[in-house]
Structure formats: C-alpha cells, structure tokens
Amino acid sequence: MKKTNLKTNDLIFQTATKVIVFLIIIYSWHLFFSGHYTPGGGFIGGLMTSGAIVLLLLAYDIKTVVSILPFDYIKMAALGLLIALLTGIGSLFYNVPFLTHTFGYVELPLLGETALATAVLFDLGVYLVVIGVTMTIIQTIGETE
Amino acid sequence: MNNLIILPIVLPLLTGILLIFLGKNIKWQRWLSAISSFIGIIIACIVVQTVHENGIQTLEIGSWKAPYGIVLVADMYSSLLVLTTSIIGFTTLLFAFSTITREREKFYFYSGVQFLLLGVTGAFLTGDLFNLFVFFEVMLMSSYMLIVLGSTKAQLRESMKYILVNVISSALFVISVAYLYAVTGTLNMADLSVRITELGQSGLITVISIMFLIVFGLKGAIFPLYFWLPGSYNAPPTVITALFGALLTKVGVYSLTRVYTLIFIHDQAFTHQILLWLAALTIIFGVIGSLAYSDIKKIIIYNIITAVGVILFGVAVNNQAAIEGSIYYLVHDMIIKGALFYLVGAIIAVTGTSNLKKFSGLIASHPLLGWMLFIAALSLAGIPPFSGFIGKLKIVQGGFEAGEYTFSLVVLLSSLFVLYSVMKIFINGFWGESAKNFAPKVQTIKGMVFPIAILLILSIGYGVGTQWVSPYITQASETLLDPSIYIQAVLKE
Numbered sequence: 001m002k003k004t005n006l007k008t009n010d011l012i013f014q015t016a017t018k019v020i021v022f023l024i025i026i027y028s029w030h031l032f033f034s035g036h037y038t039p040g041g042g043f044i045g046g047l048m049t050s051g052a053i054v055l056l057l058l059a060y061d062i063k064t065v066v067s068i069l070p071f072d073y074i075k076m077a078a079l080g081l082l083i084a085l086l087t088g089i090g091s092l093f094y095n096v097p098f099l100t101h102t103f104g105y106v107e108l109p110l111l112g113e114t115a116l117a118t119a120v121l122f123d124l125g126v127y128l129v130v131i132g133v134t135m136t137i138i139q140t141i142g143e144t145e
Numbered sequence: 146m147n148n149l150i151i152l153p154i155v156l157p158l159l160t161g162i163l164l165i166f167l168g169k170n171i172k173w174q175r176w177l178s179a180i181s182s183f184i185g186i187i188i189a190c191i192v193v194q195t196v197h198e199n200g201i202q203t204l205e206i207g208s209w210k211a212p213y214g215i216v217l218v219a220d221m222y223s224s225l226l227v228l229t230t231s232i233i234g235f236t237t238l239l240f241a242f243s244t245i246t247r248e249r250e251k252f253y254f255y256s257g258v259q260f261l262l263l264g265v266t267g268a269f270l271t272g273d274l275f276n277l278f279v280f281f282e283v284m285l286m287s288s289y290m291l292i293v294l295g296s297t298k299a300q301l302r303e304s305m306k307y308i309l310v311n312v313i314s315s316a317l318f319v320i321s322v323a324y325l326y327a328v329t330g331t332l333n334m335a336d337l338s339v340r341i342t343e344l345g346q347s348g349l350i351t352v353i354s355i356m357f358l359i360v361f362g363l364k365g366a367i368f369p370l371y372f373w374l375p376g377s378y379n380a381p382p383t384v385i386t387a388l389f390g391a392l393l394t395k396v397g398v399y400s401l402t403r404v405y406t407l408i409f410i411h412d413q414a415f416t417h418q419i420l421l422w423l424a425a426l427t428i429i430f431g432v433i434g435s436l437a438y439s440d441i442k443k444i445i446i447y448n449i450i451t452a453v454g455v456i457l458f459g460v461a462v463n464n465q466a467a468i469e470g471s472i473y474y475l476v477h478d479m480i481i482k483g484a485l486f487y488l489v490g491a492i493i494a495v496t497g498t499s500n501l502k503k504f505s506g507l508i509a510s511h512p513l514l515g516w517m518l519f520i521a522a523l524s525l526a527g528i529p530p531f532s533g534f535i536g537k538l539k540i541v542q543g544g545f546e547a548g549e550y551t552f553s554l555v556v557l558l559s560s561l562f563v564l565y566s567v568m569k570i571f572i573n574g575f576w577g578e579s580a581k582n583f584a585p586k587v588q589t590i591k592g593m594v595f596p597i598a599i600l601l602i603l604s605i606g607y608g609v610g611t612q613w614v615s616p617y618i619t620q621a622s623e624t625l626l627d628p629s630i631y632i633q634a635v636l637k638e
Contacts, residue, residue, distance in 0.1 A: 074165060075165065075166060075168075077165075078162050078165035078166055081158075081162045082159075082162050082163075085155070085158060085159060085162065088155070089155065089159075092148050092151075095148075096208055097148065097151075097204055097205055097206055097207060097208050098148055098151040098155070098204065098206055098207070099206050099207040100207050100208040101207065
C-alpha cells in the first residue's frame with residue numbers, strides 16, 4: 001500500500017476484515033462443494049477465496065499477507081493443473097476413455113451417506129488454478145514499482 | 146475406445162506442468178523437456194502406424210457418445226501433422242538449448258514451448274469445433290507468452306499487434322461458431338457435416354463458411370489478412386520464430402482444409418473459387434515480400450506466406466492430385482521452415498546481424514552452414530531429389546487437371562522466385578570475399594548444427610523415399626476427398 005504522509009488508522013477496517021475474511025472463505029467453500037447440484041463450482045469458489053485474500057491485502061500489506069499465507073501461487077496453479085490432469089489420467093488405468101468420471105455413495109462418519117464424485121477432484125484442480133492465477137496476477141502487479 | 150490418441154495431448158501438458166515445479170533448475174528442465182518430446186515422437190509414430198493399419202481412430206472423451214461429447218479423431222491427415230509437430234518440437238528444444246538466453250530459460254520458457262505443442266497437437270486431433278477454438282486459445286496464449294518473453298522493445302511493440310489481431314480473430318471465431326450452432330444445433334464436426342447435407346447449403350451457411358475463411362485466414366496468414374505476420378514473427382528470438390513459422394500458421398491452414406473438405410462442401414463453385422483467388426494472391430504477395438527484403442529473417446518469413454498460398458491452392462482445386470499434393474507440401478513445409486529458421490538463427494549467431502548487405506564470404510569459415518543452407522534452399526524451391534518437389538508437382542498437376550492453367554503457372558513461377566529469394570542469401574552471404582568491416586565471431590555453432598541436420602536429413606529422406614510415404618499420404622487424401630469415411634468413423638452409423 002502507498003504510504004501517505006497522513007498517518008491513517010485502519011483499526012475498524014482491520015478488525016472487520018478479521019471476521020469477514022473467514023465468512024467469505026466459508027461461503028466460497030460452500031459454493032465450491034455445492035457446484036454439482038446447485039449454481040457454483042470450482043471457478044466461482046476459487047474467485048471468491050481469492051477475493052477474501054484480496055480483502056486481506058487491502059486491510060494489511062503484502063508482507064503481512066505473505067507471512068500469513070506463505071504460498072507460492074504459481075506452484076499452486078501448477079498443482080491444480082496436475083490434480084485436474086491426474087483425474088483424467090486415472091481413467092486410463094481402468095481402461096475407459098480419458099476423463100471418464102465416476103461417482104458413488106459412501107458412508108462417512110459424521111455426514112452419513114454422501115455422494116462422492118471424482119468430478120469434485122477435477123473441480124478442486126480448477127479451484128486451485130483459479131486462486132493461483134488470480135493471486136499471481138494481483139501480487140505481481142502489486143509488487144511492481 | 147482407444148486412449149492412445151489422447152497421449153500426444155497429455156504428454157506435453159504433463160511435462161509443461163512438471164516444468165513449472167522445477168522452476169529455476171535449468172539443467173533438469175532441459176533434460177525433462179528433451180526426453181518428453183522425444184517420447185512424444187515415438188508416440189506419434191505409433192499413432193500414425195495404428196491409423197495406417199486400423200483406419201481412423203476416435204476417442205469419445207469421458208465416455209460420452211459422439212455428437213454429445215467431445216471426440217478426438219485421428220485420421221491420417223491429422224496424425225501425420227502430429228508426428229511432424231512432435232519432430233519440430235524436439236528439434237526446437239535442441240536448438241533452444243544452445244541459443245536461448247538464461248533469463249528466458251528461467252522464466253518458464255520450456256513450459257511455454259510444451260503448452261504450445263499441446264495446443265497445436267490438440268487442434269490437429271480434435272473433432273469438435275468449439276474444442277478446436279479452445280486448443281487455438283491454448284496455442285495462442287502460449288505464443289503470446291513466448292513472443293513477449295525477454296521484453297525487448299521490439300518484442301513488446303510487436304506482441305501488442307499480435308495479441309490485438311488474435312483477440313479479434315478469436316472473437317470472430319466464437320461469433321462464427323455461434324452462428325453455425327444457431328443454424329445447425331451441433332458442434333461436432335462430423336455431425337455438422339451430416340446436418341448441413343440434410344439442410345442443403347443455404348445462403349446463410351455459405352456466409353458462415355466465408356466467416357470461417359476470414360477467421361482461419363487471420364490465423365493462417367492468407368492474402369488480405371497476413372499483415373500482422375511479418376512484424377510479429379520478426380521480433381522474438383529465432384527459435385521461437387521457427388516454432389511459430391513451422392507450426393502456428395499451419396494450424397490455420399489445417400483448420401481451413403478440414404472445414405472446407407468436411408463441412409462446407411456443397412457450394413464449391415462459390416467458396417472454393419474465392420479460396421483459389423486468395424491462394425493465388427497470397428502466393429504473389431508472399432513472393433513480392435521475400436524478394437523485396439535483404440534481411441534474412443524477413444525473407445524466410447515471407448516464404449511462409451508463399452507456402453500457405455501454395456497449400457491452400459491445392460485445397461481449393463480439390464481433386465485427388467491437388468489434395469495429395471497439398472498434404473505432401475504441408476508436411477514438407479513444416480520441416481523445411483523449421484530448418485530454414487534454425488539456419489537463419491545460426492547465421493545471425495555467427496555474424497551478429499540479419500542484414501544481408503553487412504556480411505559475405507561466410508563459406509570460407511563456415512562451409513557446413515553454407516551447404517546446409519544450399520540444400521534447404523533447393524528443397525524449399527522444389528528441386529527433384531528433395532522434399533518440396535513431389536508436393537508442388539502434384540498441386541500443379543491437379544491444377545492443370547482442373548483447368549486452372551493461369552493459377553498453376555503462378556505456382557510454378559513462384560518456385561522460381563522462392564529459389565531466387567533464398568539463393569540470394571546463399572550467394573550474397575556465403576560467396577565472395579569476406580566483407581571488410583566484418584569478422585565472423587568465433588562463437589561455436591556446434592549445438593545449432595545438430596537440429597538443422599536432423600531436419601535436413603528428414604527432408605531429403607522425405608523426398609527420396611516418396612514411395613514409402615505415399616501410401617500414408619494417399620490414405621490421408623482419401624479422408625479429405627470423401628467426408629463420409631470421417632463421418633462414419635465418428636458417428637458409427
């Protein structure tokens with residue numbers, strides 16, 4: 001953030017951010033997981049999560065945010081790509097066409113019977129790529145003098 | 146169901162991703178990308194052989210049936226192009242090892258190359274119009290990155306033009322696809338062909354076919370739409386120009402060929418006549434450009450445009466001989482343009498300049514380079530033992546059979562001027578006394594000679610061994626001449 005001569009006090013902004021960031025992230029996860037049956041999915045979920053990080057960037061400075069979330073966002077994007085690709089490659093081992101997805105109902109400890117689909121793993125890839133790319137763009141532009 | 150034909154797409158994608166993780170470790174990046182693209186050549190060979198033995202291979206991605214899901218289709222035409230692409234990719238990497246600067250290598254150069262190869266291979270293999278658009282974008286995004294990587298002033302200026310032109314043409318692509326979808330209600334190429342046959346090619350569909358001509362013409366640099374190419378290809382380092390010159394425009398040409406031999410085939414008197422005129426004008430303007438310049442890079446760049454015209458002339462004539470000729474010529478041209486740009490890169494590395502007037506007498510210090518350029522020039526012009534001959538022969542033969550005498554003569558004459566334009570480099574640069582104010586740099590070109598030699602040997606082998614290649618080419622032309630083979634393979638009716 002640009003330093004001005006006038007000393008500003010961001011107390012209200014920063015305190016509000018501390019609460020709101022978690023709400024936004026939880027909402028983004030909600031969007032992410034509900035993508036199969038209702039509007040939402042990896043893309044909008046990823047954008048919303050990076051929106052939360054951008055709010056942190058506005059309230060604090062880049063150094064603080066990097067120390068809170070020490071991720072290499074370029075590698076995060078690459079990891080997302082890799083996950084998405086591997087879900088496709090996985091189908092090669094079952095001798096079905098590339099990117100064939102499967103799903104099933106699994107009994108989970110807390111949630112009970114839950115529908116799990118491998119398409120979610122592909123979406124997880126999309127989610128990570130979107131965060132990685134958005135944050136790389138914002139951080140790179142922010143750091144350039 | 147055959148997962149073999151996804152491999153040429155998955156391999157560069159996986160490599161590109163892994164190369165991002167390797168980041169600044171240049172040694173490992175080089176090894177990984179070289180090994181991966183060598184495996185790519187082997188896979189492409191297997192694909193070509195499988196298609197040759199078992200006919201067209203299709204893969205319904207995600208197990209969704211043909212008109213509803215995305216299909217990958219490897220017929221002989223596209224698998225031959227995939228093979229050529231992987232060879233160009235491999236030699237480009239070898240050439241890059243000795244020419245590209247450290248700074249560029251550190252900033253994901255090799256990932257960029259792999260993603261470019263991914264886009265090109267995907268565009269060749271896809272059987273779905275929108276998927277073709279997506280692969281075009283993959284290819285173009287990587288080319289944006291490669292053209293600007295290094296951020297010299299010229300690169301920044303030219304990448305602005307290049308991106309602007311391609312964003313506009315991509316928007317036109319989407320609009321054309323939208324119109325076509327509105328008329329036919331499908332995006333699968335085989336299904337499109339069937340539906341247009343059922344509907345009959347109305348005026349509306351002819352208009353859409355001309356829109357596709359404009360879109361792919363912008364990508365493939367045909368006559369009134371080639372204006373962006375000479376500047377943009379001149380800016381980046383020679384390796385990247387080689388990659389662009391050998392692959393990018395050819396994807397436009399491929400798409401145009403595919404669309405005009407599979408989908409829009411019912412009003413040929415109108416569409417193919419336009420294509421014929423544009424092809425002839427492309428040849429003429431390409432030749433004028435290559436004669437006008439004394440900058441060696443520019444000369445070869447204008448030769449790309451000429452070659453695009455020659456290939457499209459074969460497509461426009463659209464009989465057996467001409468189509469076969471254009472396939473021969475397309476494969477030949479990818480190989481020889483790669484070789485020529487590497488040669489230009491090597492010459493620039495030796496002399497430090499691309500201006501033909503500033504150096505001469507190179508043959509005394511670099512005989513190998515000189516004779517390689519000589520062979521490449523003969524091959525480009527189409528002198529019999531080399532690879533350019535058979536393609537042009539068949540194209541001209543097809544042109545005469547179709548009664549297009551004037552245009553065929555244009556193709557023949559263009560060979561003469563193409564030969565002159567490259568021989569100009571040989572005669573002015575390599576013969577004569579060494580220019581006074583010029584001392585050849587002692588810089589070693591050992592690493593650069595190897596990839597050039599590979600491509601030249603291939604080019605000679607392609608010309609000498611035409612009888613071994615011809616069954617493959619004939620098989621490729623059969624699909625292009627008779628779309629029902631393609632449609633049956635995809636829709637399995």
